[in-house]
Amino acid sequence: MSFEHFSLHPHIVSGVDSVGYHTPTPIQEQAIPVVLARRDVLGLAQTGTGKTAAFMLPILDRLIRGPRGGIRALILAPTRELAEQIHQATVGFARHTPLRSATIYGGVSKRPQLDALRRGADIVIACPGRLLDHLREGDIDLSHVEVLVLDEADRMCDMGFLPDIRQIIRSVPARRQTLFFCATMPGDIRQLAQNILHDPATVQVDPIAPAKTVSHALYPVPETQKTNLLLALLKRTATGRVLVFTRTKHKAHNLALILAKAGHRATALQGNMSQAQRQAAIDGFRGKRYDILVATDVAARGIDVTGITHVINVDVPNTVDAYTHRIGRTGRAEHAGEAFTLAAPADSLMIRDIERAVGTAIERRRLEGFDYGSFAPETQFAPKASVTLPRAFRQSSPRRTEGALYVSRHRAAPRAQSA
Ligand code: AMP
Numbered sequence: 001m002s003f004e005h006f007s008l009h010p011h012i013v014s015g016v017d018s019v020g021y022h023t024p025t026p027i028q029e030q031a032i033p034v035v036l037a038r039r040d041v042l043g044l045a046q047t048g049t050g051k052t053a054a055f056m057l058p059i060l061d062r063l064i065r066g067p068r069g070g071i072r073a074l075i076l077a078p079t080r081e082l083a084e085q086i087h088q089a090t091v092g093f094a095r096h097t098p099l100r101s102a103t104i105y106g107g108v109s110k111r112p113q114l115d116a117l118r119r120g121a122d123i124v125i126a127c128p129g130r131l132l133d134h135l136r137e138g139d140i141d142l143s144h145v146e147v148l149v150l151d152e153a154d155r156m157c158d159m160g161f162l163p164d165i166r167q168i169i170r171s172v173p174a175r176r177q178t179l180f181f182c183a184t185m186p187g188d189i190r191q192l193a194q195n196i197l198h199d200p201a202t203v204q205v206d207p208i209a210p211a212k213t214v215s216h217a218l219y220p221v222p223e224t225q226k227t228n229l230l231l232a233l234l235k236r237t238a239t240g241r242v243l244v245f246t247r248t249k250h251k252a253h254n255l256a257l258i259l260a261k262a263g264h265r266a267t268a269l270q271g272n273m274s275q276a277q278r279q280a281a282i283d284g285f286r287g288k289r290y291d292i293l294v295a296t297d298v299a300a301r302g303i304d305v306t307g308i309t310h311v312i313n314v315d316v317p318n319t320v321d322a323y324t325h326r327i328g329r330t331g332r333a334e335h336a337g338e339a340f341t342l343a344a345p346a347d348s349l350m351i352r353d354i355e356r357a358v359g360t361a362i363e364r365r366r367l368e369g370f371d372y373g374s375f376a377p378e379t380q381f382a383p384k385a386s387v388t389l390p391r392a393f394r395q396s397s398p399r400r401t402e403g404a405l406y407v408s409r410h411r412a413a414p415r416a417q418s419a
Contacts, residue, residue, distance in 0.1 A: 006032045008061050011096040016057065019092040025050030030203040032058050038177050040200040042193055046183040046328045047152070049205045052089045055179050059147050060090075062177075063122050064097050070144030071117075074172060075125040076165065078155040079301045080105040080275060081282065083125045086151065090123060099123065104140075106130040107275040114139055128156060128164035135171055145172040147179065154182040154189050154321065155301055162188065169196060183328070184321045214311075214327050214337045216362045218351065220380035223344040225372070226314050227255065231262055232370050233312070233340065234292075240309035241285065244294040245326050247315035255314065256294040266292035269299045297322050311339045316347040320357040343381065351381050 001024060003016045024032065027049045034041055035058035045051045059073050066072070077083045083103050090101040102121035104113050106129050117124070117140060124131075124140075134140040148169070150156065156165060180193050180200070193200070221229045230244070244259075246252045249270035256268035267290045269281045278299065285293040286305045295303070297317065317323045327339045341362070343351055355361055366377045 001029060003057075006036065006057075008032075008036075008057055009064050009097075011064065012057060012060050012093060015060075015093040015095045015097065016053070018095055019089070021053065025054075025205075027051050027203060027205045028054045028057075030205070031055065034201040034203065035059070035177075035179060036061060038062070040177060040197045041179045042197060042200040042202045043179065043181040044183070044185065044202070044204040045181060046205075046324060048328045051151070051181055052086055053093065054203075055149050055151075055181070056086070056090055056093055059123070059149070060094055060097065060099060062147065063099055066146070068098075068122060071121060071124050071140070071142060072144055073123040073147040073149070074142060074145045074168075075123065075149040075151060076128055076131070076156065076168065077125060077151045078127065078159055078161065079298070080107060080127060081278070081299075081303055082152065082301060083127055084279075085303075086125045090125070101125060104131050104134060106133075110134075128161040128168060131168060132164045135168065142168075142171045143173060145176055147177045148172055149179045149181070151181050152183070152301070153180055153192065154184050154186065155325070157186075157188055157192070158321070159298070162192065165192070183324055186321075214339050216327070216339045216358070217341070217365045218362045218381065219340060219342050219365055219367065220375075220377035221342050221344065221372070222375050223346070225375070226342045226344070227258060229342055229367060229370060230255075230312065230314055231259075232367055234259075234264065236367070237310070239291070241288075241305065241307050242292045242310045242312060243300065243303075243305075243308050243326075244292060244312045244314055245300065245317070246294060246296060247318070249296055249299075251315070252294045252296050252299075256292075259292055259294065264292050265290045266294060269293055269295040269303075271296060271299050273299075297326065301325065309337055311337065313339070313341040316341060316343050316350050316354075318350075320353050323354050324357070345380060348381055 002022065003013055003024060027043065027045045031041060031043060031054040035055060043051060043054070063072050075086055077086060083105050087101050087103045094101065099122045100120060101123040102113065102116040104124060104126035106127060131140070135142070150165070156162070178197055180197055182189055219229060219233070234242070244255065246255055249272045252268045252270040253272070256266050259266035267281045267284060269278055273281070281293065282303060282305070284290045311326055313326060317326060364377070364381065
């Protein structure tokens, strides 16, 4: 199937062509016809599935065919990075149209954003907090909005934006098309969707479970040895672009310095950095100046960098949703990726929850040759579900402990079988 199939306006089809998309992804196949038919949509899709084009292409089609005037589409996104990314994609898709897009988010000066609005924006992509500031100050008129999109609605609620979102919704016309995207559906999100969507069509691509093209591995390790294990893993794994996650801003900052000192082209992305520093880090990672980006969950939300080969969780995320979002950064648009999680004994409950959500046990690995001291990785995290190992691993006689599956990795030289 090609993008011609949807009968989008020819100027939009040529925009899609110019960004290099030739075949629609599954979410695009499902959502584009429904949005073109002007129905509300409840989209269950994680980042990396192609959902931006899934909503933006039919929106552009609607806008180009109708009379211009005022802000006609409003997209709400949780972070500046995601807002900027949607904006960049929109500029590409709309290249051959007169339609203009502008962004509104905090952490930068208001003036350039207001200037862009005054020059005339058909589409506004905004983070809720700053948009609400502008609404309160009377700087922005949302009375012409025909289409409202909530992207990563679950993230926005996690970040405490729900009251802001409710207020913004009161400022847009009740007669509108609403498109609601989330990766997970906790109770408050379901409630919000029910309240604001009218007879929605549900489109769903791999909800909740992490991207299928990602293979997962768990490296049990004491908390104090995580940095050393990370360094050893990076040394012995053929990685391309690596996204490393830590739980705190401070740790992201320090770990990036340690990696850089060890000779890696690494930088940090965390909330204590200015917007300009964050953008420089993302651009440097995207432009291949850095191979490793060490990030916190909030800072990394919505990063769209293609070709991430490995996501390494140095700290286990606090929630299953956060795991899903982190892992969604690799294996994007159907490329393969690997996700490693370094887990200390104290993480066992979270690991169990993640495995329950993923629906299978995550393969346990021991980095052969790494000095674990008296720690025995194979005794940690006995998985609840049984896992069938690929034949290649079975032939190399993985060590097994009661109920746990265990594979030695990166074996430097043949070694005696221990089980
Ligand atoms: P998204 O989920 O919208 O953030 O998209 C994830 C990644 O897939 C981005 O790098 C997009 O540029 C890319 N992408 C989206 N749709 C397509 C497509 N139809 N063909 C190729 N790449 C795509």
